[in-house]
Amino acid sequence: MFPVQLMQSNRYVLPRLALIGDAAHCCHPVGGQGLNMGIRDAAALAQVLQEAHNQGEDIGDLQILKRYESWRKQENLAILGFTDLLDRIFSNDWLPIVVIRRIGLLMLQKVKPVKTYALQLMTGLKGRTPEIAQRF
Ligand SMILES: Cc1cc2nc3c(=O)[nH]c(=O)nc-3n(C[C@H](O)[C@H](O)[C@H](O)COP(=O)(O)OP(=O)(O)OC[C@H]3O[C@@H](n4cnc5c(N)ncnc54)[C@H](O)[C@@H]3O)c2cc1C
Incomplete structure (x- = not known):
């Protein structure tokens, strides 16, 4: 078990390893965002791997996987921060x-x-x- 609060792995990737979803990050369910972020991680990773494969690159190479990390980590951090603020x-x-x-x-509404x-x-x-x- 782990607490439902803001957490993000320092690294999402290592050679031949990529973390997605709650394995990479976690937030309080108040914003209903955890699953959404995980699905976007999966879609982004699939795209990075597909593009690398099409270029004939090694999809397990750290430099390739870092493209996924730099894409998703910053975007997730914005949502994690917003959710934490709400909580x-x-x-x-x-x-x-x-x-x-x-x-x-009121501002959100009006x-x-x-x-x-x-x-x-x-x-x-x-x-x-x-x-x-x-x-x-
Ligand atoms: C109360 C609550 C409400 C939520 N509401 C929302 C919402 O409205 N909208 C939203 O987007 N998100 C919501 N979330 C967040 C969402 O549930 C999670 O972000 C999402 O389920 C994460 O998916 P995941 O596949 O990464 O991990 P998980 O769903 O945790 O899946 C991991 C799986 O791996 C299995 N596993 C673990 N260790 C091993 C092992 N060693 N070997 C084999 N299997 C293993 C686990 O049993 C589990 O089935 C909510 C979370 C909570 C707690």
């Missing part, structure tokens, strides 16, 4: 935080650019979307 804000009853939380929720940005971030439309995910 901290929603598990705190200190009045100033309650006020900030209510203002934030301010269209804020709503659009949050939706894009949480649905994986921010950053580089794997080709396989663009087909659906």
Whole structure:
């Protein structure tokens, strides 16, 4: 067992090894993002490996696998950070935080650019979307 809180592996890859999904990162379920990130990891890794294979490169080579790591690690970190912030804000009853939380929720509801940005971030439309995910 491990706690459901922000965690991210320092490295996603080693020669002939790649971590995806909860093996690579974990967050509180408040944002409903863990599975989504794992699916995008899988799609990104598949794309990197397919492209390497098409070029006749060794798909287990560390330099190839690092393309996957540098693609996904930063994007996951943004969502992990956002989810962690939500968890901290929603598990705190200190009045100033309650006020900030209510203002934030109101902004999400009423301010269209804020709503659009949050939706894009949480649905994986921010950053580089794997080709396989663009087909659906
Ligand atoms: C309460 C809760 C609610 C959640 N709600 C959402 C949500 O709404 N939306 C969302 O996107 N995500 C949600 N998540 C997160 C999501 O469930 C996980 O991110 C996702 O299941 C991770 O998938 P995974 O395949 O990486 O790992 P897992 O689902 O953990 O799969 C790993 C598998 O490997 C098996 N295993 C482990 N060790 C070994 C071994 N040595 N040999 C063989 N098999 C092994 C395990 O039994 C398990 O079946 C939620 C999580 C929790 C806890």
